[in-house]
Amino acid sequence: MSTASYNKKEQAAHHFDSLDQQHDAGKEGVWIFMATEIMMFGGLFVGYFMYRTLYPQTYMAGGDSLNWYLGALNTLVLLISSFTMAQAVTETMQGNNKKALRLVTITTVCALAFMVVKYFEYTAKIDHGLFPGFNMWDPASAVEYANNHLRSDAGFSLVNLQPGQELAPGQVDGKSLKLFFVLYFCMTGLHGFHILVGVGLMIWIMKRLKNDEFGPKYYTAVEGVGLYWHIVDVIWIFLFPLMYLI
Amino acid sequence: MAHHIVPLNTNIKTLAALVVLTAVTVLTAKFIHLGGAGNLILAMFIACCKAGIVLSWFMHLKYDGMSNRVIALCGLAFLALFIGFSAVDLCSRNQGGQNQYSCGFSTEK
Numbered sequence: 630m631s632t633a634s635y636n637k638k639e640q641a642a643h644h645f646d647s648l649d650q651q652h653d654a655g656k657e658g659v660w661i662f663m664a665t666e667i668m669m670f671g672g673l674f675v676g677y678f679m680y681r682t683l684y685p686q687t688y689m690a691g692g693d694s695l696n697w698y699l700g701a702l703n704t705l706v707l708l709i710s711s712f713t714m715a716q717a718v719t720e721t722m723q724g725n726n727k728k729a730l731r732l733v734t735i736t737t738v739c740a741l742a743f744m745v746v747k748y749f750e751y752t753a754k755i756d757h758g759l760f761p762g763f764n765m766w767d768p769a770s771a772v773e774y775a776n777n778h779l780r781s782d783a784g785f786s787l788v789n790l791q792p793g794q795e796l797a798p799g800q801v802d803g804k805s806l807k808l809f810f811v812l813y814f815c816m817t818g819l820h821g822f823h824i825l826v827g828v829g830l831m832i833w834i835m836k837r838l839k840n841d842e843f844g845p846k847y848y849t850a851v852e853g854v855g856l857y858w859h860i861v862d863v864i865w866i867f868l869f870p871l872m873y874l875i
Numbered sequence: 876m877a878h879h880i881v882p883l884n885t886n887i888k889t890l891a892a893l894v895v896l897t898a899v900t901v902l903t904a905k906f907i908h909l910g911g912a913g914n915l916i917l918a919m920f921i922a923c924c925k926a927g928i929v930l931s932w933f934m935h936l937k938y939d940g941m942s943n944r945v946i947a948l949c950g951l952a953f954l955a956l957f958i959g960f961s962a963v964d965l966c967s968r969n970q971g972g973q974n975q976y977s978c979g980f981s982t983e984k
Contacts, residue, residue, distance in 0.1 A: 664950030
């Protein structure tokens with residue numbers, strides 16, 4: 630705890646030369662955090678690319694069994710929330726805390742809307758036996774669901790291969806479908822966790838905006854949360870085509 | 876460092892570009908079949924463009940100092956190394972003179 634109290638809007642903390650230096654140091658810290666975020670999700674993306682290369686058909690079938698309308702809707706919701714967040718930073722930098730508060734509120738509503746859509750997607754998948762854990766994975770139901778949603782020109786179908794059974798022409802072993810859903814739930818789940826953390830951060834920012842704590846000289850917290858929110862958007866930009874479309 | 880304030884106009888244009896590119900992603904993935912890994916590569920190319928737009932305008936890298944750009948690029952460079960060497964590994968696994976895995980370029984056996 631610092632014993633010296635200072636006006637954050639007007640003075641730098643005692644270990645900084647100036648407000649500018651304080652701002653740049655804080656922002657650079659957030660950027661280092663962003664680089665680690667890129668690398669953390671990057672590991673999961675490498676896993677996705679490798680298994681997609683090994684099992685191209687089951688990954689196509691897995692993607693087709695997701696509802697891409699909901700994925701596209703969520704993409705739009707996140708893009709709009711990124712815009713309102715960017716504009717909130719612009720308003721805070723001009724000292725318009727009230728306007729910024731409204732924009733961050735819209736961003737939070739978008740974040741919650743994203744999670745509501747995700748809730749409906751997850752429960753639908755779990756109902757069809759597509760959750761790969763806790764004994765909820767149902768191979769027969771999963772393969773049937775994937776086959777029913779497979780694109781018409783795929784040229785193959787998945788089968789639940791039994792021991793001793795041979796694959797007929799045009800049939801693909803559906804065992805690796807589970808692997809797709811492991812990555813689907815891990816990647817979108819980790820991303821959804823980031824959305825929830827973002828909601829928490831935005832509640833904090835809204836409280837401070839309401840107290841009129843920011844101004845043209847001090848707005849680091851809003852900018853930092855903005856950077857975090859945009860990287861969450863960037864990750865979804867890659868998740869959406871990889872999971873839902875291809 | 877100068878504190879560049881991005882005007883509303885620029886933010887709206889950025890959002891518009893991202894929405895248009897999302898539409899392009901959906902249309903090309905759903906209605907144009909390039910065969911093999913063509914669609915994957917095209918979708919990833921568009922996604923990289925969108926990520927570049929978000930990083931440059933929404934995340935202000937276009938107006939930011941060199942150090943933050945270097946930090947962002949470091950993250951991306953290490954990710955590229957990871958993806959690159961994993962791809963080299965998979966695509967060079969040979970079995971009887973033939974590449975064991977299609978590397979996504981052909982799904983035919």
